[in-house]
Amino acid sequence: MMGNLKVTIDHDSGYCFGVEYAIRMAEDAMEEAGKLYCLGDIVHNDMEVKRLYEKGLRVINYEDLKDLQDCKVLIRAHGEPPETYRIAMENNIELIDASCPVVLKLQNRVKNAHDKMCSDNGQIVIYGKKGHAEVTGLDGQTNGNAIIVMDDSDLEKIDFSRPVTLFSQTTKSTKGFYDIKKKIEDRLKIQQAAEEGQAATLNANDSICRQVSNREPKLLEFSKQHDVILFVSGKKSSNGKALYQVCKSQNSNSYFIESEEELNLSWFEGIERVGICGATSTPMWLMEKVKNFVENIEHESLVSC
Structure with a gap:
């Protein structure tokens, strides 16, 4: 039998600025035209994608983009590589660019670092998930020459005799980034000792979005204050997986739904x-729906007793 449940939503959870901005732009565009194409899921949450589909948002992939002409296409918060803009121009596609400002700034930093790398024989390394939309956009700034790393086995792709410039996908774990940074530093020292020379340089750039990383300490505190944590997120959300682990580390009674x-x-x-609580891709209306459901379960349980 359940006790007297107190159900609380973490109001620091939910959409980050970039996602909220992209969804608002999509809804505004659909109000005008009734239908809008979006290059990939606008947000990694199937419930929200379904809601927006019913309003007229149609998700397309890169092959679809090549076949479209004379229409409007939304670029979501994750950003896009230069190739996407080239195709749009050739096909007379009007782009509604909802790229997150934080991501756009990072793209510019990666491009500048890559241009410099060409003169000093260096390597661009990105800590992130290969195939993730944001990482694809960042890699595009290097003409596809970036080395994408997620775990120890990926480090084998790096030439530790050459300079390394390290960036991070904006939604990755801060701890994960600094763990990778330390491992690269250690491998550079090993290479230096083997060659009995000077170690190649590492220029590490913590490019994790602070609106995302600041949620970690808040979630640790929130998880500590409750007996059970319901973490609401789409299963495709990298940010969701990372933040859920933060909750789980503090409260073993944490459940991903x-x-x-x-x-x-x-x-x-x-x-x-x-x-x-939820990810930066979790809509507040969905967390409210979960809250109402839990409260109704409690009510029905008490009535039946």
Whole structure:
């Protein structure tokens, strides 16, 4: 039997500025035209993608883009490589560019670093998920020459006798970035000792979005204050996976769910405080829906007793 549940939403969770801006731009454009194409899922949350589909947003891929002409296409917050802009210009496609300003600034830094790298025989290394839209956009600034790393095995792609400039996907874990940075530093020292010369340089740039990274300490505190944590996120969200692990590290009774349909009644037995939080791609309306569902479960359970 469940006790008297107090259900609280973490109001620091939910959309970051970039995602909120992109969705607002999409909705504004659909109000005018009724239909809009979007290059990839506008946000890594199937529930929100479905809601926007019903308003007229149609998700396309790069092959679809090549076949389109004389229409409007939204560039989502993740940003795009230069090739996308070239195709749009050739096909008379009007781009509604909702790239996050933080991502655009990082793209510029990566391009400048790559241009410099060409003169000093260096390497651009990006800590991120290969194939992720933002990483694809960053790699595009290097003409596809960046080395993408996520774990130890990826470090084998780096030539440790040459200078390294390191960046991070904006939504990755701060801890993960500094772990990779330390491992690269250690490998450069090993290479230096083997060659009995001077170590190649490492220029590490912590390019993680602070609006994202600042959520980690807040989520640690939020997780500590509740008996059960319901982390609401799309399964495709890299940010969601990282922030969920933050909750799990502090509270073992943390559960990753996409919607209220995945709730298990046994999670709430003998507890009093339920905390609901989510990723930067989780809409507030979805967390509210989960909260209402939990409160209704409690009400029905008490009525049936």
